[in-house]
Amino acid sequence: xxxxAIPAPVxxxxxxxxxxxxxxxxxxxxxxSKTYDLLEEQEEESNINKIVSWNGEGSGFVVWCPAEFSEVxxxxxxxxxxxxxFIRQLNTYGFKKIxxxxxxxxxxxxxxxxxxxxxxxxxxxxxxxAFPTYLNPSAKNIILGxxxxxxxxxxxxxxxxxxxxxxxxxxxxxxxxxxxxxxxxLLQCLTQCMESPHNKN
Amino acid sequence: xxxxAIPAPVxxxxxxxxxxxxxxxxxxxxxxSKTYDLLEEQEEESNINKIVSWNGEGSGFVVWCPAEFSEVxxxxxxxxxxxxxFIRQLNTYGFKKIxxxxxxxxxxxxxxxxxxxxxxxxxxxxxxxAFPTYLNPSAKNIILGxxxxxxxxxxxxxxxxxxxxxxxxxxxxxxxxxxxxxxxxLLQCLTQCMESPHNKN
DNA sequence: GGGAATATTCCC
DNA sequence: GGGAATATTCCC
Numbered sequence: 245x246x247x248x249a250i251p252a253p254v255x256x257x258x259x260x261x262x263x264x265x266x267x268x269x270x271x272x273x274x275x276x277s278k279t280y281d282l283l284e285e286q287e288e289e290s291n292i293n294k295i296v297s298w299n300g301e302g303s304g305f306v307v308w309c310p311a312e313f314s315e316v317x318x319x320x321x322x323x324x325x326x327x328x329x330f331i332r333q334l335n336t337y338g339f340k341k342i343x344x345x346x347x348x349x350x351x352x353x354x355x356x357x358x359x360x361x362x363x364x365x366x367x368x369x370x371x372x373x374a375f376p377t378y379l380n381p382s383a384k385n386i387i388l389g390x391x392x393x394x395x396x397x398x399x400x401x402x403x404x405x406x407x408x409x410x411x412x413x414x415x416x417x418x419x420x421x422x423x424x425x426x427x428x429x430l431l432q433c434l435t436q437c438m439e440s441p442h443n444k445n
Numbered sequence: 446x447x448x449x450a451i452p453a454p455v456x457x458x459x460x461x462x463x464x465x466x467x468x469x470x471x472x473x474x475x476x477x478s479k480t481y482d483l484l485e486e487q488e489e490e491s492n493i494n495k496i497v498s499w500n501g502e503g504s505g506f507v508v509w510c511p512a513e514f515s516e517v518x519x520x521x522x523x524x525x526x527x528x529x530x531f532i533r534q535l536n537t538y539g540f541k542k543i544x545x546x547x548x549x550x551x552x553x554x555x556x557x558x559x560x561x562x563x564x565x566x567x568x569x570x571x572x573x574x575a576f577p578t579y580l581n582p583s584a585k586n587i588i589l590g591x592x593x594x595x596x597x598x599x600x601x602x603x604x605x606x607x608x609x610x611x612x613x614x615x616x617x618x619x620x621x622x623x624x625x626x627x628x629x630x631l632l633q634c635l636t637q638c639m640e641s642p643h644n645k646n
Numbered sequence: 647g648g649g650a651a652t653a654t655t656c657c658c
Numbered sequence: 659g660g661g662a663a664t665a666t667t668c669c670c
Contacts, residue, residue, distance in 0.1 A: 409610035423624035
């Protein structure tokens with residue numbers, strides 16, 4: 245039946261929101277728990293059959309067979325069967341691909357036997373107005389350690405942000421113009437109202 | 446089999462991105478197409494069996510049986526079986542619930558027989574700062590004829606302008622907050638003024 | 647690898 | 659109903 249494949253709601257999602265992940269977070273992101281679960285599940289398979297497993301040191305994991313992994317395992321834990329979407333999430337949470345010829349990923353806080361570390365892993369934040377980390381404005385030394393191209397990239401990003409800010413400023417100014425006009429009208433109304441209440445009655 | 450329930454990729458998703466939905470858009474959002482499809486599919490059912498259908502005038506639609514709709518129809522078109530998520534999407538696209546005792550929804554541009562209108566429906570915008578990532582081509586030349594130091598100077602100037610723009614933006618936002626508060630007060634005054642034919646004449 | 651749009655979930 | 663976080667998709 246079709247609905248079978250829709251994963252049951254994950255219980256730990258509820259709690260995590262209320263607490264907020266900022267300082268003392270209890271619940272790992274669902275993506276991390278599920279990925280960890282999925283590795284635990286595979287631990288029970290014999291080595292020969294493993295689609296995915298922890299690496300030798302337990303410091304990362306390897307997807308041995310991406311095709312099977314995507315078709316069989318992903319839908320059991322996620323709402324899709326696309327390897328690329330899984331990779332996208334890994335990147336979002338700061339995992340690194342640490343081998344060139346196989347799909348091995350690692351994250352400092354994602355280790356075999358250390359489920360409790362998961363809650364220390366955070367999403368990379370998407371901050372619309374902030375600088376990318378490598379463009380930290382306080383980093384005045386940028387010019388020393390960077391190539392012309394890198395500085396120029398930084399410059400272009402600033403230019404882009406600049407355009408956005410100007411547009412936003414314009415929009416805000418339009419809003420203000422609107423409010424000013426409104427204020428004038430309201431004051432007119434009020435004045436009329438105060439000046440001539442007598443006549444009608 | 447589990448993977449059966451994962452909807453096949455929808456072909457019209459590809460095109461819509463490239464074009465951009467701003468002014469002359471060709472492709473409706475997947476959510477809209479799918480919802481329309483789902484209604485078309487039900488058109489073939491006899492009236493007695495309908496889980497969902499267009500309303501009498503074709504100006505909206507009614508989910509007659511939310512339970513069955515969620516369990517049976519949603520998973521065929523979406524990656525979930527939650528009625529509330531469907532509702533959330535309807536709200537995102539500006540649909541209105543137009544009956545109190547049944548699940549009837551309406552949107553000006555969502556009408557029976559008018560699939561072409563779908564592409565005029567837009568998401569309500571959540572827009573912190575949106576500007577398509579363009580790379581300024583004319584500015585690319587700067588890198589050829591300039592030294593690292595010169596580019597960096599340009600960069601620093603932009604950074605400065607940027608800071609200023611942010612400050613200005615903040616100030617404008619404060620002005621707007623001020624106007625909003627003022628508007629509330631004026632409206633209160635006006636209301637009082639109108640309600641109480643003061644001056645006791 | 648990551649930006650950004652859309653989808654889904656959760657919460658108020 | 660909608661804000662906001664997370665998930666999924668698409669594209670560069």
